[in-house]
Amino acid sequence: SCFFNDTATTEIYTLSLHDALPILLDDEYQRLYGTETVTYRNNSPDILSYLWIQLDQNMRAQGSDAVKIRPGTLSDEEQFSAIQRYHSDYDGGFKIEYAKDSAGKPLPYTINGTMMRVDLPSPLKHGESLKFQIKWWYNINDRDKVGGRSGMEFFKEDSNYIYTIAQFYPRMAIYNDVEGWQNKQFLGRGEFALEFGDFDVKITTPHDHIIGATGVLQNPKQALSPKQRSRLNKARTSAEPVLIVTPAEALEKESRHAKKIKIWHFKAKNVRDFAFASSRKFIWDAMGVKFGNRTVMAMSYYPKEGNPLWEQYSTKVVAHTIQNY
Numbered sequence: 001s002c003f004f005n006d007t008a009t010t011e012i013y014t015l016s017l018h019d020a021l022p023i024l025l026d027d028e029y030q031r032l033y034g035t036e037t038v039t040y041r042n043n044s045p046d047i048l049s050y051l052w053i054q055l056d057q058n059m060r061a062q063g064s065d066a067v068k069i070r071p072g073t074l075s076d077e078e079q080f081s082a083i084q085r086y087h088s089d090y091d092g093g094f095k096i097e098y099a100k101d102s103a104g105k106p107l108p109y110t111i112n113g114t115m116m117r118v119d120l121p122s123p124l125k126h127g128e129s130l131k132f133q134i135k136w137w138y139n140i141n142d143r144d145k146v147g148g149r150s151g152m153e154f155f156k157e158d159s160n161y162i163y164t165i166a167q168f169y170p171r172m173a174i175y176n177d178v179e180g181w182q183n184k185q186f187l188g189r190g191e192f193a194l195e196f197g198d199f200d201v202k203i204t205t206p207h208d209h210i211i212g213a214t215g216v217l218q219n220p221k222q223a224l225s226p227k228q229r230s231r232l233n234k235a236r237t238s239a240e241p242v243l244i245v246t247p248a249e250a251l252e253k254e255s256r257h258a259k260k261i262k263i264w265h266f267k268a269k270n271v272r273d274f275a276f277a278s279s280r281k282f283i284w285d286a287m288g289v290k291f292g293n294r295t296v297m298a299m300s301y302y303p304k305e306g307n308p309l310w311e312q313y314s315t316k317v318v319a320h321t322i323q324n325y
Contacts, residue, residue: 022201022202022203022204022263022264022265023201023202023203023204024203024204025163025165025203025204025205025206025209025278027161027205027206027209029139030139030140030142030152030161031137031138031139031140032137032138032140032165032168033136033137034135034136034137034168034169035133035134035135035136036133036134036136036169036170037131037132037133038131038132038133038134038172039129039130039131040124040129040130040131040132040172041127041128041129042124042125042126042127042128042129042130043126043127044126044175044177045126046126046175046180047123047124047125047126048120048123048124048175049119049120049123049124050117050118050119050120051117051118051120051124051130051172051173052115052116052117052118052172052173052175052181052182052183053115053116053117053118053134053170053171053172053173054114054115054116054170054171054172054173054186055093055094055096055111055113055114055115055116055170056114056167056171056186057092057093057094057138057167057168058092058093058094058111058113058114058186059093059114059186059187059188060090060092060093060141060146060148061092061093061094062089062090062091062092062093064092064093064113064114065113065114065185065187066114066186066187066188069187081145090139090141090142090145090146091139092138092139092141092146093138094136094137094138094170095136095137095138096109096111096116096134096135096136096170097135097136097137098133098134098135099118099132099133099134100132100133101121101130101131101132101133102131102132102133105121107119107120107121107132113185114185114186114187115173115183115184115185116170117183118132134170136169136170138168140152140163140165142154143164148188149164149166150164150165150166150167150168150275151163151164151165152164155281155303155305158254158255158281159257160254160257160279160280160281161279162277162278162279162281162282162303163277163278163279164275164277165275165276165277165278166273166275167275168275169274171194171273172194172195172197173195174192174193174194174195176193193272194272194273195272196270196271196272197270197271197272198267198268198269198270198271199214199215199266199267199268199271199274200266200267201213201214201215201265201266201267201268201274201276202263202264202265202266203263203264203265203266203276203278204261204262204263204264205261205262205264205278206257206258206259206260206261206262206280207258207259207260207261207262208253208256208257208258208280209262209278209279209280209282210245210278210279210280210282210284210301211223211264211276211277211278212276212277212278212282212284212299212301213264213266213274213275213276213277214266214268214271214273214274214275214276215266215267215268215269215271215274216266216267216268217264217265217266218265218266218267219263219264219265220232222262222263222265223262223263223264223265228244228245231243231244232244232286235285235286235287235288235297236288236295236297237288237295238287238288239287240287241285241286241287241298241300241311241315241316242285242286242287243283243284243285244284244285244286245282245283245284246283247283247304247307247311250280250281250282250283250303250304251304253280253281254280254281256280257280258280277301279301279303281303281304282301282302282303283301283302283303283304283306283307283310283311284299284300284301285299285300285311285314285315286298286299286300286315287315287316287319289319289322289323291322291323296322298315298316298318298319298322299315299318300314300315300318302314
């Protein structure tokens with residue numbers, strides 16, 4: 001619990017391309033498309049006439065405040081790539097296609113930098129819920145050229161990408177008993193509180209990609225091969241990391257670039273956010289960690305370029321962290 005718990009709001013996210021299709025990771029053009037359905041419950045004692053939603057990706061939009069306030073100095077020696085970041089033509093930020101209520105009627109909204117205010121057709125009283133939908137897409141940032149802790153990384157040697165995707169969907173801002181809406185601009189440096197909620201997320205990727213994501217995989221029979229499922233079951237009771245995808249298997253996929261697609265389905269209960277990573281380059285290992293009366297899976301996803309360090313230590317460090325904290 002936390003200081004705003006007595007007035008906290010809760011929400012249930014269903015992230016999908018629309019009611020039938022999942023989020024789409026476009027590996028050809030490096031874009032992410034999606035539609036989210038949010039069920040938002042007002043647990044505060046106040047009447048809400050509008051909602052604030054965070055558009056974190058807008059910190060990378062052209063002309064954003066994050067770019068305008070970025071300081072810089074020129075030394076005697078400066079790389080061109082560093083200078084180029086101040087004059088990027090990268091078309092970042094969310095492209096919001098619509099916001100609709102549960103009946104399909106448009107909801108009026110205003111975008112102010114990294115924040116989006118949605119005006120409600122009628123006030124939302126204590127205990128009442130609102131269900132609405134937002135459709136969006138954006139160009140995924142190249143972490144090497146544009147920067148960012150999440151985004152994509154391109155490996156020229158085998159023409160493959162690793163996607164580490166966070167802050168990728170319009171997400172509810174906090175409403176608390178101290179300051180009301182927490183609707184400050186996101187400038188790329190700093191963190192803020194997020195609401196707790198339940199997530200039901202489907203993601204479409206190329207068929208040869210492996211995904212690591214928040215929550216629990218709901219469709220292992222569709223997403224994983226029989227060999228991978230068998231290895232994952234073995235890892236649950238293993239005291240050492242078990243390879244679910246071996247280095248040799250990951251290397252073989254790097255040259256194929258499958259044209260078919262695959263859907264991954266994850267659910268997470270009572271968490272503050274959802275993130276995922278996806279690539280055909282991923283080696284994947286895992287081990288079970290006893291935590292009270294349940295087993296928590298410690299996992300690592302990494303390319304061959306991360307070895308031998310990652311295969312030796314990564315998952316063991318994750319397990320150590322769970323046990324100690």
